[in-house]
Amino acid sequence: MAQYGFYFDMTACGGCKTCQIACNDRNDLKPGVLFRKVKGFEGGKFPMPWIYYLSISCNHCQEPKCVEGCPTQAMHKLDNGIVAHDKEKCIGCRYCTWSCPYGHPQFIEETGRVNKCDMCKDLVEEGENPACVDSCTMRAIHWGDLEELRAIYGAEAVSDLPVLPNSSKTTPSVLIKPKSVALLKDFMLKED
Amino acid sequence: MGDMALLVFSFCMQAAIGMMFFMTLSHQLYKGKAFKGAAVTAAGLSIVGVLASLAHLGQPLHALNSLLNLGSSWLSREVLFSGLFMGVAVAYALVQWFKADASALSAGLRWIGSGVGLIAVFSMGKLYTTASVPVWQGINTFVDFYATTIAVGALLFLVLSLKELQDVDKKVFGLAVLAAVILQAAVAIPYAISLGLGGSAAQASAEILSGMSVMISLKWILVLGGAVVLLWPTLQKSIKAEGQSSSLIYASLGALICGQFIGRYVFYAGMVASTIGLT
Numbered sequence: 453m454a455q456y457g458f459y460f461d462m463t464a465c466g467g468c469k470t471c472q473i474a475c476n477d478r479n480d481l482k483p484g485v486l487f488r489k490v491k492g493f494e495g496g497k498f499p500m501p502w503i504y505y506l507s508i509s510c511n512h513c514q515e516p517k518c519v520e521g522c523p524t525q526a527m528h529k530l531d532n533g534i535v536a537h538d539k540e541k542c543i544g545c546r547y548c549t550w551s552c553p554y555g556h557p558q559f560i561e562e563t564g565r566v567n568k569c570d571m572c573k574d575l576v577e578e579g580e581n582p583a584c585v586d587s588c589t590m591r592a593i594h595w596g597d598l599e600e601l602r603a604i605y606g607a608e609a610v611s612d613l614p615v616l617p618n619s620s621k622t623t624p625s626v627l628i629k630p631k632s633v634a635l636l637k638d639f640m641l642k643e644d
Numbered sequence: 645m646g647d648m649a650l651l652v653f654s655f656c657m658q659a660a661i662g663m664m665f666f667m668t669l670s671h672q673l674y675k676g677k678a679f680k681g682a683a684v685t686a687a688g689l690s691i692v693g694v695l696a697s698l699a700h701l702g703q704p705l706h707a708l709n710s711l712l713n714l715g716s717s718w719l720s721r722e723v724l725f726s727g728l729f730m731g732v733a734v735a736y737a738l739v740q741w742f743k744a745d746a747s748a749l750s751a752g753l754r755w756i757g758s759g760v761g762l763i764a765v766f767s768m769g770k771l772y773t774t775a776s777v778p779v780w781q782g783i784n785t786f787v788d789f790y791a792t793t794i795a796v797g798a799l800l801f802l803v804l805s806l807k808e809l810q811d812v813d814k815k816v817f818g819l820a821v822l823a824a825v826i827l828q829a830a831v832a833i834p835y836a837i838s839l840g841l842g843g844s845a846a847q848a849s850a851e852i853l854s855g856m857s858v859m860i861s862l863k864w865i866l867v868l869g870g871a872v873v874l875l876w877p878t879l880q881k882s883i884k885a886e887g888q889s890s891s892l893i894y895a896s897l898g899a900l901i902c903g904q905f906i907g908r909y910v911f912y913a914g915m916v917a918s919t920i921g922l923t
Contacts (some may be wrong), residue, residue, distance in 0.1 A: 489920070491920055493921065506920070507834060508920060517712075517774075517776065520716045520717065521712040521716075521717050521718065521719060521771070521774065521775070522719075523709070523711070523712065523714060523717045523719040523720040523723060524706075524709040524710055524712050524713060524715060525712045525713045525915060526709075534843075541706075541709050541712065542702075542703065542709075543701050543702065543703045543704075543706045543707060543709050543710055544702020544703045545700070545701055545702075545710065547719050547721065547771070549716075549917070550775035550776060550777055550917055551741070551774075551775055551776055553776040553918045553923070554918075554919060554920055555776075555917055555918065555919030555920065555922075556708075559702065561702075563702070564701075564702025564703050565702055566702075590846075590858050615920055615921045615923070616920060616923065617776070617918050617923045618923075621776075629693060639769050639921075641921045
C-alpha cells in the first residue's frame with residue numbers, strides 16, 4: 453500500500469502562515485478552526501535567542517490512533533495512506549480529539565461533527581498538489597509518496613522533535629528538516 | 645463543564661453495575677429474598693446513564709453508528725456492553741415486578757447483567773487509558789472505576805434493601821466498600837506523585853489538580869470517612885429501619901456518593917490531551 457506524506461523544511465520557513473490561510477480557504481474553515489497550523493517556538497537568552505516555526509497538519513500516520521479508536525469508522529485510511537474522515541458516519545463523540553497525540557482532529561460546534569485535513573485528496577486525485585504545498589512562498593512544504601520523499605530528503609530529515617509526541621506512538625508520515633535549535637528541549641510556545 | 649454528560653454517564657452506569665453485582669451476590673448469600681427496589685433503581689440508573697451519553701454526542705440521532713468499529717475501538721465496545729447492560733437491567737426489573745416466580749430467568753439475567761456490566765467497566769477503563777491524555781493513563785483509572793462500581797453500588801443496594809436485609813449478616817458490604825476505597829487511595833497517592841514527573845501534558849494536569857487540592861481533600865475525607873462509618877452498622881446483627889444504624893448507613897451513602905462524584909469531576913477537569921508542544 454502506498455503511503456503519502458508531507459516533507460517540511462523548517463530552515464526555509466519564516467512563519468508567514470500562508471499555508472495556514474490557504475488551507476483555511478480551501479476547506480472553508482471558520483475562525484478558530486485550523487487544519488494546518490504554524491506554531492512558533494522560542495528560547496535562549498540574549499545574545500543567543502532563537503526562534504523557529506513548525507508548519508504541521510494531520511500527519512496521516514501509518515498507525516493512526518484516531519482510526520483505531522473511532523467507534524464509527526468515520527476515520528479511515530485510504531489506499532494511498534491518507535487518513536480521511538467520513539462526515540456521514542461521524543457522530544461527534546470527539547474521541548479522536550483525545551486519541552490523536554498531535555491534537556489534530558477538531559470538533560466543529562456548528563456541524564456537531566469532527567473534521568480534519570484530508571491532504572486535499574480531491575486535488576491529489578486530479579494530479580494537483582495540496583493547497584498548503586502550492587501556497588508556500590518559500591517552497592518549504594512538499595508532498596508525495598513517503599518513500600520517495602525519504603529518498604530525496606531523508607538524510608537530513610526527522611520525524612521526532614522535542615515539541616512532538618514520540619513517533620513510535622503512531623508512525624507519522626511526516627519528514628522535517630529541523631533547525632538545529634529545534635532539537636533543544638528547553639523551548640517555549642510563542643504567543644500568536 | 646463540557647464533559648458533564650460523560651460524568652453522569654460513567655457514574656450512573658458504574659453505580660447500576662455495582663448494584664447488579666451486589667444483587668447477584670446477595671441472592672447467593674441470602675436465599676429466598678427479593679430486591680425489587682434495587683432492581684428498578686439499577687435499571688433506572690442505567691437508562692439515565694445511556695441518555696446522558698447521548699447528550700454528549702454532536703449527532704445523537706446517529707448514535708448506533710458507534711457500534712461500527714468493534715474490531716479495534718474500545719469506545720465501540722463500551723457502547724455495546726453498556727447498552728447490553730441497560731437492556732438486561734431493564735429486563736431484570738420487569739421480571740422482578742411482573743414474573744417474580746421465574747427464578748431461573750431472574751438468576752440468568754442477574755449473572756449475565758453482572759458479567760456484562762463488569763466488562764463494560766473494563767471497556768470504559770481501556771478507552772480512557774488508551775487516549776493520548778497522560779493523566780488518564782495507568783492502573784489508577786481502572787482502580788478508580790471499579791472502586792466507584794463497588795462502593796456506590798454496594799451502598800445503594802444496601803440502602804434500597806435495608807428492609808430485606810435487616811436480620812442477616814451484612815458485614816460483606818462494609819468490608820467490600822472499605823477494601824475498595826482503601827485500594828483506591830493506595831493507588832491514587834503514588835500515582836498523583838508520579839504525575840509531576842511525567843511529560844509536559846502530565847505536568848499541566850498536575851498543575852490543574854494541585855489547584856483543586858481542597859476539592860480532592862474533600863473527596864478523600866468523604867470517601868474514606870463514609871466507608872469507615874459504614875463498618876459499624878454492617879457489623880450489627882440486626883438493623884431497624886429508623887434506628888441509629890440505618891442513619892449511619894444513609895450518612896455513609898451520602899458521603900460516598902458525594903465523594904466519588906467529586907472524584908469523577910476531578911477526573912475530567914484534570915484532562916490535558918497531548919498535542920504539539922505539549923507532549
